[in-house]
Amino acid sequence: MASFGVYTGAFQFVLITLMSSGASMVTIALTALLMSSRQTFYSITFLKDFKSMGKRMPYMVLTMSDETYAVNCSLDIDDDKERKDTMFWVAMFSRIYWMAGSVIGGVLGQLIPFELEGIDFCMTALFVTIFIDQWEKTDRHTPALLGIAVGIICLVIFGQGSFMLPALLIASAILIMMQRKEQTE
Secondary structure, eight states: GGGTTOHHHHHHHHHHHHHHHHHHHHHHHHHHHHHHHHHHHHHHHHHHHTTTGGGGGGHHHHHHOHHHHHHHHHHHOOOOHHHHHHHHHHHHHHHHHHHHHHHHHHHHHHOOOOOOGGGGGGHHHHHHHHHHHHHHSSSSOOOHHHHHHHHHHHHHHHHHTTOHHHHHHHHHHHHHHOOOOOHHH
16 A cells, blocks of 8 residues: 555565664655655756646656656656656656556465566666666767766665665766856856
C-alpha cells in the first residue's frame, strides 16, 4: 500500500526497515527526500516544458521517475501541445501502472516463491540505454562527459554509498552556470 503515497521503489524497501526500527518521522522524511532527489534533477531537464503546462506542472515534477524520464527523452513529437499532452499521459499511466504493479506484485510475491538474484542489472541497463540514446541524438556531448567526469571524481572522493547526491548537485551547478554563460553571450 506504500506505493499509493511513495513513488520511489528503493525507498519503499528502506521505509519498511525504518518503520520496524522505530525511526523518527524526521529521519524517514529526510531519507525519502534524499533518496528521491535524482527525480528532481530529472525534472530540471524538462523545466521549460513543465512550466508551460500550467496546472499540470506540479504533477509532472512530482511524478518524474526513471521510466518517465526515459520515455520523455525519446519523444519525437514536433507539435508542442501534443508533446506536452503525451508527457502528461506518460506520467499519469506510469503512476497508475506503478500503483497497480506494486499491489499485484505484493500479492503474487506472497503466493509464488520467486528468486530475484541477478536481476539487479536492470537499472544499470536502463541508464546505459538512456545515455546512448541521448548521445546519438545530440552533437553536443559536453553535459554527458561532464556528468561522467563529476560522477567518477565524486565516487573516488565520497565512496560508493555517498557519491550520487554530491555528483548531481555539482554537475547541475556547473551545467546551470554554463547555460547562463551561453545565454549572456
